[in-house]
Amino acid sequence: MERSEQRDALARLLGPAEAELGCDECFAELDRYVELEAAGADADAAVPGLRAHLEGCPACREEHESLLALVRDEQE
Amino acid sequence: MAIVAPEAARVASVDVDPEAQGSAAVAATPLDPESRRWLDELRSAGETRDAAVARLHALLLRAARFEVSRRRATLPHLRGDDFDDLAVQAADDALISVLARLDDFRGASRFTTWVYKFALLEAAVKLRRRAWQGREIPLEPESWSLLASESTAPSAEAEQNELLAAVQDGIATVLTPHQRQVLVALTLNGVPIDVLAERLGSTRGALYKALHDARRKLRGHLAAAGFETTILEED
Numbered sequence: 001m002e003r004s005e006q007r008d009a010l011a012r013l014l015g016p017a018e019a020e021l022g023c024d025e026c027f028a029e030l031d032r033y034v035e036l037e038a039a040g041a042d043a044d045a046a047v048p049g050l051r052a053h054l055e056g057c058p059a060c061r062e063e064h065e066s067l068l069a070l071v072r073d074e075q076e
Numbered sequence: 077m078a079i080v081a082p083e084a085a086r087v088a089s090v091d092v093d094p095e096a097q098g099s100a101a102v103a104a105t106p107l108d109p110e111s112r113r114w115l116d117e118l119r120s121a122g123e124t125r126d127a128a129v130a131r132l133h134a135l136l137l138r139a140a141r142f143e144v145s146r147r148r149a150t151l152p153h154l155r156g157d158d159f160d161d162l163a164v165q166a167a168d169d170a171l172i173s174v175l176a177r178l179d180d181f182r183g184a185s186r187f188t189t190w191v192y193k194f195a196l197l198e199a200a201v202k203l204r205r206r207a208w209q210g211r212e213i214p215l216e217p218e219s220w221s222l223l224a225s226e227s228t229a230p231s232a233e234a235e236q237n238e239l240l241a242a243v244q245d246g247i248a249t250v251l252t253p254h255q256r257q258v259l260v261a262l263t264l265n266g267v268p269i270d271v272l273a274e275r276l277g278s279t280r281g282a283l284y285k286a287l288h289d290a291r292r293k294l295r296g297h298l299a300a301a302g303f304e305t306t307i308l309e310e311d
Contacts, residue, residue, distance in 0.1 A: 010305075013259065034189065067196055
């Protein structure tokens with residue numbers, strides 16, 4: 001395994017170092033977070049712990065990416 | 077490291093709990109006119125409500141199709157009709173979730189953004205489960221060899237290899253069997269969390285809590301052994 005692949009595996013194993021939301025709380029806050037992002041506001045300050053959760057949870061990360069893309073698609 | 081808020085109970089058809097809507101930290105804010113109109117019409121009766129429900133379903137179907145379109149490469153064996161059936165099922169399930177939770181909408185976003193996330197969630201979960209339908213779920217740490225470095229390089233790589241060895245030791249010694257299974261399946265074997273939840277009769281929230289606890293134990297094990305994980309943040 002390449003060194004970079006090892007690091008990726010380690011990062012997945014250990015997850016985010018900082019405090020994070022759980023999946024349920026992430027879902028509860030996701031619409032507000034995404035609208036703040038789409039508006040160029042500081043979403044991370046408004047919803048602490050959500051960004052860290054997205055780093056650690058691939059499923060929530062995919063859904064965040066989709067909602068942001070959908071909201072931006074509507075803005076165009 | 078800590079999960080910030082407590083895990084909520086699950087009632088939805090999928091594993092993230094839309095009941096958590098009610099625990100959102102933001103107080104109710106004045107609704108924008110369009111969101112207000114959505115709520116008024118969905119709470120009315122007769123033809124007005126029927127028309128609003130139909131418009132809502134169309135909105136949810138648009139979001140579900142958006143998600144299916146983004147992820148269809150993960151299911152190359154499915155036909156176009158299968159994808160649209162999946163999107164319609166996701167929109168149907170999301171409609172039930174949204175109508176049951178109208179009181180949870182606090183106006184923290186536009187109503188349309190709020191409902192989109194239900195459709196995206198339903199579609200994403202269905203796609204992940206379909207992609208793993210009939211496949212065995214690897215739960216055992218059989219892929220340890222994948223983590224091993226093929227070279228015996230000096231300094232930085234050696235340090236990383238030592239860290240890897242300590243991680244493997246931690247997984248073997250400090251985790252419960254359940255934590256070990258969840259960690260290995262999700263982070264090493266690439267099993268989607270919704271698929272694992274379905275196979276284990278659990279929920280996304282509960283499995284992520286187990287994953288989080290496992291990661292915390294591993295980090296504690298590494299710290300006790302004198303390792304720093306800043307290597308992961310370095311180039």
